[in-house]
Amino acid sequence: MQTAKRDIAVSMTGISKRFGPVRALENANLEIARGSILGLVGQNGAGKSTIIKVLAGIIKPDSGSIVINGETVSTLTPASVEKLGVHFIHQDRLLVPTATVGEAVFLGHEIGLGPFVSRRAMQRKAADLLKRFFGMELPAGTLVKDLTTAQQKVVQITRALAQKASVLVLDEPTAALVKREVDSLFDVLRRLRDDGIAVVFISHYMQEIEKLCDRVTVMRNGTDVGTVDPRQTPIDEIIAMMIARDVGEMFPKRSVALGAPVLEVSNLRLGGSFENIGFNVRAGEIVGLTGLLGSGAKEIVQCLFGLKTADGGQVKVEGRELLLSTPVRAVRDGIAMLPEDRRAHGVALGLSVRENISLASLRRYSKSGLVSRGSENQAVDGLIKELSIKTPHRDALVRELSGGNQQKVAIAKWLSCQSRVYVLDEPTVAVDVGAKVEIYNLLNRLAGEGAAILLLSSDLLELVGVCDRVLVVYRGRLAGSFSGPAMNSDALLAASSGARSNIDGVAA
Amino acid sequence: MSVSANDTTAKVSLRGFLAKYSVLIAFAAIVIFFSVASPTFLTPANLFNVLVNNVVMLAIVALGLTIVISSGGIDLSVGVSVDMASMIFVMLLAAGYSGIVGVAGGLGAALIVGILNAILITRLNISPFLATLGVLFIGQSTQQLATSGGQPIYLTSGYAADQFNAVARTALFGVPTPVIVLIVLVVAVHVLLHRSVFGRYVQAMGAQPGVAWYSGIRVPRELSTVHVLCALLAGVTGILLSATVKSYVPLSGNAFLLDAIGATFIGTTLSRERKPSVIGTLLGVLLLAIVKNGLLLVGWNFYWQQVGIGVLVFLVLAASFGLRRAAH
Structure with missing residues (x-):
């Protein structure tokens, strides 16, 4: 193996940390090189967030050494780490929602004179930075809460760059982004890498790791079990490293005899979002639904659970027509909903x-x-x-x-x-691989017991792996229905972006 | 090695124990302290006085607030419910109506306050804090307008006074009626909040309103019930208050608001998740009542009593939460 001398920005060796009886980290190592994107993967509890928190100065390790930019650091605090040029983009947005873009970019490092801040200067400089780094024309007076999640990520990255970050750690940055936004985020990260910045990318999405990262460090049971080149190592092998057993297949196969239609939707319409939506889900069937942000796919699901009231159309469950105006009615009519935002809507x-x-x-x-x-x-x-x-x-x-x-x-x-009908809205976002497989198994079993399942997802591989049929929504209309060999991620992607449609299949 | 591990466990669980039962410990300490400091404190006559005059009315208001705070809201207008019930009750009796009509009228007045709160919160989507604050202002002015600037209504003799006595001065098997009312309400609210389907919905709305809505719970309806119940309970206190002091004094209900909130939050220290509970609230009320009475007996004046209560609330909350964090 070629060992080109890499320019190491951060080197963590032999890091151990216990919480009472729980061993969170055991002799873990992490090496972050400049001008390179390092993926960090592992199941929940494998220790990847703990080691990142150690680097961020949030958790004090019991033992081990940390070298940042050639300097051995003994005690780290969140403030001292930032001074050393290491910045973190956390999963939960940590921006003040009512701040302007300018204020958010310079939060904690306000520009001004003494106690007085110059909003105008901050906004101008923030706009400059956004344009210079990302070619983004964002009015810097915009409030953070009015930005999309992707734009907020970019603002967070800009904040790091404004403070001359040399190492950038992103924790699950794509969890709330749609495909197009992910692509532009990746472009940004590649550009930063080419400028010599060390990027650490934590993700549950193997496809993203494969696409973006130069190297990937796999963690398991509190230690690093290997660092490989994701472009030359098959995904299955990386997953096997994560869970220490042969995954066999991530998507369990099943064979269920389909029954009568349970959920029947016809001519459903919501002004400004979608129109003329009609499809059936039969007993034992898992039907996927996908579309880009704003395509209307999400709104269809929301109408089915009474979160939004459709302007017209018909929804039947087991032949009975429903009046879907509130979740109260939907639940009573046998519709179950697994919402995307688990903490706000799924479980208390x-x-x-x-x-x-x-x-x-x-x-x-x-x-x-x-x-x-x-x-x-x-x-x-x-x-x-x-x-x-x-x-x-x-x-x-x-x-x-x-x-x-x-x-x-x-x-x-x-x-x-x-419940007879299960509507799932991105059920595997921010869930680790092992739990994902369990959720897929669960869906299979539900279907096996005769439930009708509608799965809204933007993870195309998941759709292909789990569903019997996938419906694609493009600009408020069904742009395709795919099943069997025609159901592959390329076809789904093409249909979601309007490049190709498969209207014939919709009649089903 | 294993010895030190055991030591740590023991220390942690002792801290956990202290954190969990800080209210009970404070309660015991205070009772012991006043028993020693004042010879009259532990006499039956004094304890009876505390129970009837300091505990019952505050506890009933606090029960209502316990429901509201469990649902994640607040009701700043409980004083208005107390006053409105008191005012209508006294006015009806003064006009010669029977005690039953007076009680019904008083509760009806409190009901209107509760419905007003419910409409503001569930129909107009105003936050409970601001909605009930508005009702507080309106209610106070209404009373002043209705009583030419806040003149009390006294009734001292004749038919009406007998009706007062019928409510407050009777006893069943030697237990005063107000105490019986309190016991019934404590049991009822305890069952409602901790055993019933409605109570479970209230807890869910308090824990995460979005989850309650996504689980098919009729959040607006349940929330309306919560506010109506709270106002009705405060109304019961209003009637007991008038019946005890044989008068209606405008704006006297506000005295209950802060004590009731304090008692409810002292009660949350019993729960790991800091959730209000009927038992906890009752303990909080007893604690406040005993401290007030004890300080009075040892010769502190009214203003110093308030300081004493403030310090006590701080100590109990700080001890409970501080120790719990350390134990974690």
Whole structure:
């Protein structure tokens, strides 16, 4: 193997960290080179966020050494790390929503005289930087909350660049972005790499790692198990390194005899979003739905759950026409929804596993308005076992569970309701690979039990792997229906971007 | 090695224990302190006085606030509900109506305050804080307008006074009626909040309103019920207040607001997630009542009592949350 002398920006060696009895990091190493993009992958709990927090000065390691720009640093604080040129773009946006772009870029490093800040100067400089680095014409007086998630990411990166970052660490930066935005973010990152900046890219999306990264470090059980070139190592092999067992296949195969149509949508219309939408989902069928941001795919799903009220059209579940005006009705009519924003809409973090699971079906476990704890406990314990939800006990707070297990609690809530139709909105965003596979298995089992499943996703590989059929929405209309060999990510991508359509298939 | 590990566990769980039961510990310490400091404190007569005059009315208002705070909201207008119920009750009795009509009228007045809050919050989407603050202002002015600038209404003799007595001065098996009312309401609200489907919905709305909505819960309807219940409970206090002091004094209900909020939050220290609970609130009310009474007995004046209560609230909250963080 060729060992070209790389220019090392950050070198972390032998880092260990325990939290009580839990070993978060055990002799972990991380080497970040200038002018290169390093991918960092691993399942949740593998230690990748811990090692990043160590580098960020948020967590103090028990042992190990850290060298930044040739200098051995003993104690790190968030402020001292920034001074050394290492900047972090965290997953949750950390921008003040009511600040202007200019204020956000210079937050903590305001331009001005003494205690007085010059908004105008900050806005002008921010606009300059945005244009210089990203060719982006963003009015710098725009408020952060009015920006798209992608634009906010760019503002965060600009903030780092304004402070002369030499190392940029991005934690799951694409989680909330659509394809086009991901592409432009990647262009930005490549340009930064070419300027000699060291970029660390943490992601659950293997395709992104393969596309973007020069090297990828895989973590497992608190240590680094290897660093490889993602362009020369098959994805399956990287995944196998992450979970230490042969994945076999990420997308479990299944064969289900399809039943009668359960969900029938015809001529659905919402002004400004979509029109003339019609499709069926049969019992046992998993139908995918995809489209770019603003295509209307998301709004279709929202109408089906009563979050938005359609202007016209018909929705039937098992032959009965529904009046979908609120989620209250949708739930009563047997529609289950797995929302994209799990923390805001999916599970209540401050409630117990039990309270979350029974929330939508309490009437089942109650007599004359009082909850019968016996039957509730029995049902909840059954579902915890059935979905193998990893929780110490049924009364543990959902906050204490991992992301994948939280998602399973959200699914269990609807199983408890015995819903007939499952509408899933990006169910595997920010969920690690192992949990993803479990969620796919769960979908298969739901389908096997005769549920109708509509899966909205922007992960094309996931759609191809899981669905029987994928519907593509382009500019508010169905632009294609793909199944069998015609259902591949190239075709889906082409149809979502309007390059090709497959209207014939829509008749199905 | 293993010894030191055990030590740490023991220390952590001791801290956890102290954090969890800081209210009870404070309660016990305060009772012991005043028993020693004042000979009259632990006498039956004094404890009975505390219970009837300091605990019952505050506790009923605090029960209502416990429901509202559990739902993630706040009701700053509980004082208005107290006053409105009190005012209508007294006015009806003064006009010669029977006690039953007076009670119904008083509760009806509180109901209107609750419905007004519910409409502002669920129909006009005003935040509970601002909606009930507005109702507080309106309610205070209404009382002043209705009583020519805040003149109290006294009723001291005759038919109307007998009706007062019928409510406040009777006893069942030696237990005063107000105490019985409190016991019934405590049990009822406890069951409602901690055992019923409605209570579960309230907790869910308090924990994460979006999740409640996405789970098919009729959030606006449940939230309306929450505010109506809170106002009605405050109305009960209003009637008991008038019946006890045989008068209606405008704006006297506001005295309950801050104590009730304080008691509810002291009660949240019992829960790891800092959720309000009926038992916790009741403990908070007892704690406040005993401190007030005790300070009075040892000779502190009214203003110093407030300081004492403020310090107490700080200590209990700081001890509970500080120790809990350390134990974590």
